Amino acid sequence: MNKTFPIALAVLSAMYSAVLPAADDVATTLQKTLTERFPDIKVERVGPSVLPGLYEVVTPSEIVYSDAKGEHLVLGQIMDVKTRENLTQTRWNELNKVDFAGLPFQQAIKLVKGQGRRKFAIFEDPFCPYCQELERALHQLDDVTVYIFLFPLEGLHPGASDAARDIWCASDRAAAWSEWMLNKKAPPQAPECKDTPLAPLAALGEKLRINSTPTMFFPDGSRVPGAIALDKLETKIAATNKR
Template identity: 45%
Template sequence: MLIPNRFIRTAIAGGMIALTACSASADTAKEPKEAKALRTNLEKQLQGRKVQSVRATPLKGIYEVVLEGRQIVYTDNKGDYVLIGDLVDVAKKQSLTEARMAELMSTDFSKLPLDKAVKDVRGDGSRKLAVFSDPDCPFCKKFERESLDGVDNVTIYTFLFPLPIHPDAPRKSALIWCAADRKAAWHDWILNEKLPEDGKTDCPTPLEDNAKLAEALGISGTPALIFGNGRIVSGAIPKEQLEQALAENAKK
């Protein structure tokens, strides 16, 4: 049986972005003895898609599998069938899938390649926030114009991440990155839709590296927010929610 990757991607595309850089090694110790054979068969069935971890669930014969990109699916002990969706503990009224995703959705902020992002220091810059953003994404513009408006004492690192659905986004990203003042160029565009005059696009850019980083970390949409405490949130969250998350970050 061959299971096309598109079924996995379609089912998960609308969910929260998952990001982590350290949980796979920790999961290895918890893997059941069937894990090696299960991993081999699943990767074959899923056209070579890498399995990052395997562990048992409370359901006998059903295993949790984390695929590359930190996507969770469930399978039988041979990897012949795949289930996509929430595994719920009815008695506790808790989604085990959601709890697991919360574990996976963290990273070491200090290990992000911040030199490949547009840096914006506001106030004392004490709080940290990284944003994967597409210059032609309407939700990114909404986030910048509404949620980030007036937010102070934060350092924002914007990773330019043009998506395939926006054909002109790579050019705009290059113009912004190649500008003499990247922060000003980013603000001019995202807030006022004004690109640098006589701008260049032939300087070395981190766009390809940012795309590879996003893929490795499971980021597939914009805006994707990474707080200094490792918490990951997707979407243009409201200002109140943003301030709360930044406050929690400051406590860490």
């Protein structure tokens, strides 16, 4: 074998790499290109994705993917077929971690079961069927403190805001919440009650990019959108409340 061949190959590879733009340069150019082509959408950041040649484009509401030139967009999610992990959702959760200790717990309905040593928070809509499904799972937990932030999605569930107000204004909010979510027993109407946290919580939900209910937050800052099975919820609580 010609000894000069490996050397020549190495030189050619170095030359080829030198003419390719760095990933950071591509991301910067791509962000500019997409911003120009979609002026009504805020492109917050662009970077390489888990798939070679595909770039992750982060907007205020979702992650999409683009080729290096911004000529084609992929509107969908990437899944690891071996683990069945939704990598797009995992990445979104990673980018949107919260300061759990900084949440306004005084604006939450506090549910304590057992000693209440393990903590997490949920943004919920009283008319959301997935929230009601989750509440049935929560009813089986022990040694937890759950902070319920009322987050009625009035556009999807007309009347949810009134129900949330009545629950908040009840003499026993925790009992009123549980009676409604588990037994469909409505609290007394409280149309004159104006002292509710619904407006600031709506603003907080927008800031935290909550676009569906339920959305759960845990002490490590991670989030889980949607209702999950009891065993998975128990595993998540245990993993994020290590003492």
